[in-house]
Amino acid sequence: MAMQAPPTDTTTRPQQQSDFENQAEAKPSHRSRSEVAWWMWVLAGALFCAYTALSLRIHQRMLTRSYDLGIFEQVVRSYADGHLPVSELKAPDFAVLGDHFSPVLALVAPLYWLWRSANALLVMQAALLAASVLPLMVWARRRLGAKAAAVIGVSYGVSWGIASGVGFDFHEVAFAVPLLACSLTALGSDRLRAAAYWALPLLLVKEDLGLTVAVIGLVIAWRGDRKLGIITASAGLAGSLLTLLVVLPALNPSGSFAYWFWLDSPGGSEGGLTDLLYKSTIGLITPQAKVSTFLLLLAPTLFLALRSPLLWIALPTLLWRFASGNEFHWGTSWHYSLVLMPIVFAAYIDALIRRRPSTSSLRRYLAGSAAVSFLLLPQFSLWQLVQPATWRTDPRVAVAHSLMDRIPDGATVQASNNLGPQLTNRTSVSVYGYPDSRPNPEWIMVDTWVPGDRRWPLNIIEEKISLDRARAQGYRTVADRDGYVLLSRTG
Structure with a gap:
């Protein structure tokens, strides 16, 4: 994750260039760059159908849970009925904005008016996740070519972090996935203002994502627009502090924020300064599940993502997860890796662009990435789509x-x-x-x-x-x- 200087101007390159470099320099017009090729829509549509089929089938088989799908439907139902969100599943008349600050869920209400069912949330999540592949493919196609974009799109679409989220109910962080994909592709393309605009709505998705916005701001500043970067970073940090220290305690029925994951010891009690020091040092890499998760995050990119400064944007999420006293946050199950996948794959694309491989080397990288993604596929939820038991009804x-x-x-x-x-x-x-x-x-x-x-x-x-x-x-x-x-x- 070492910071590297931005690429130098192409006029300073040697006369002898690889096929990859020639392709990258043959930039299309602004109009064509902004268009999404038809096959990208087909791939995104196929992913949407796969995600939707799996999510709805899990729900039809009554394998979804009150924690979390039921809670989120109660939240959306509250918005659809015209009042602030409450969840009976948390506690009688529990104000959910005092649990997690996610007003973005109000955007699901119009669909819920048309389809008053938990299925509406699952379809919305499938659409958000499938849409996130488009900006990544557009960027990859522009700089690496159409074949590379297609391989990266498929590898991302079936990646284990996405699959884990699809297979486990609905979560508000689904909204963060396309926002991050758009922000990071803009950032990697030096469209710094667009990167900031796409990042700022993350403040409405979940309270910890303000820290992610802050790191995006720092990368913007490092890439050249210091003023915009500092403003973005300040907005992200201020947003997280405001929600964590003011909004959540004010709205939480207990009068305090109940999710200071990094202060809770594994046994659920506060361990004091010694425990906090342990968690912020050696505790970040123990037990082994944390290291395994980190390695699996990078594996689909053949660890090339480490060569891109974009990977620093994953740091806030990794830190709170690995410092948490809740063991569910450490591993590869559940939905906790959803927001990390667009970051990791954006870093992968950026690393390939920086590396400027020959055509044969690029093909080897892409083949290896796809192979890892598909080898991991049977261990995660999307594999259920080809299992006969999935389509049998009890x-x-x-x-x-x-x-x-x-x-x-x-x-x-x-x-x-x-x-x-x-x-x-x-x-x-x-x-x-x-x-x-x-x-x-x-x-x-x-x-x-x-x-x-x-x-x-x-x-x-x-x-x-x-x-x-x-x-x-x-x-x-x-x-x-x-x-x-x-x-x-x-x-």
Whole structure:
């Protein structure tokens, strides 16, 4: 990740040039540079279809979760209904802007008006992620050629970080992915003002992304526009500090910001200065999962991304993740690598441009990059698209929906984690067994056959005791079929 000087003017190059350099210098007109080739739209469309098919199929099989898809649907439903976002899944009338500052989610509301379903969020996410491939391919085509752009687009589109996000519900950081792709491609092309304009909306996506904006500003300053860079960096830093220290504590029901990941020890308690010092030094590379994640991030680029200063823009996200006391942040699962993939691939393109390889060398780099991306593919979510089990429907799904249909619209419900997203569009739902759930709901629906690795927050024994207690407190059993228990409060 060493800072390198910007490329010198092409007039200083030697007379003897590679095919790659000749191609790079044969720049098209401004009009043609701004156009997206038809095959790029086809590739982006294919990725959109793949992402959408996988996301919707996971939801149809009832493998999505209240944490997080249900929460985000409640947020979008709040915006669509014309009020500030709350989530019953977090706690009764919980103000979500006090949890994470993501007002960008209001942009999903128009689609939700047309399609009042969690599916609307999943389709929106698929569109955002698929769109992010376009600026990367346009830049790569302009400087490396069409074939290189196509290989990079495919490698990025099937990369494990994108796949992990697609396979795990919906998240607000999906909005950051195309913004980062546009900002970094502009930055790599020395369109510094455009880079700043694309970066600043990240402040509305999530509170930590202001630090990413700050680093983008520093790179802008280093590349030549010191004034614009300092303004951008200051805006990013001020935005994060304002949301972290003022907005979130003011809106959080507990009066404090609950997600100081870097202060929480692995056991969940504050470890003091010694623990903080450990996490900011040796703790950044231990345990091994952190190093593995970093290596896997760079592997699809054959580690060439390290040669680009654009990779510095990944530093804030890597630091908070690896300093976190939450082990889920360290690895390659979930959605936490979504924002890193456009940064890594933009750095890869920039490194190839700086390296100026011969045609044969460029082909080897691209072949290696594609090979790594496809070799990793079976380990992550997109591989489910070619698995027969993905397209088989468990008969229990129909049973679950037939029982959920008996719950009236607007009712208060406590439901199993996997059932919540099926109910968030029309009921006030919270997670069964979660301590902060709304007490005494009108309805309870529990999937008692959920596998142990997906069971949360109660284990099998705790769940049975809790259901018996509910019946003793006056809930009657409306149905008990194929592992689904539906209870209704009497009186």
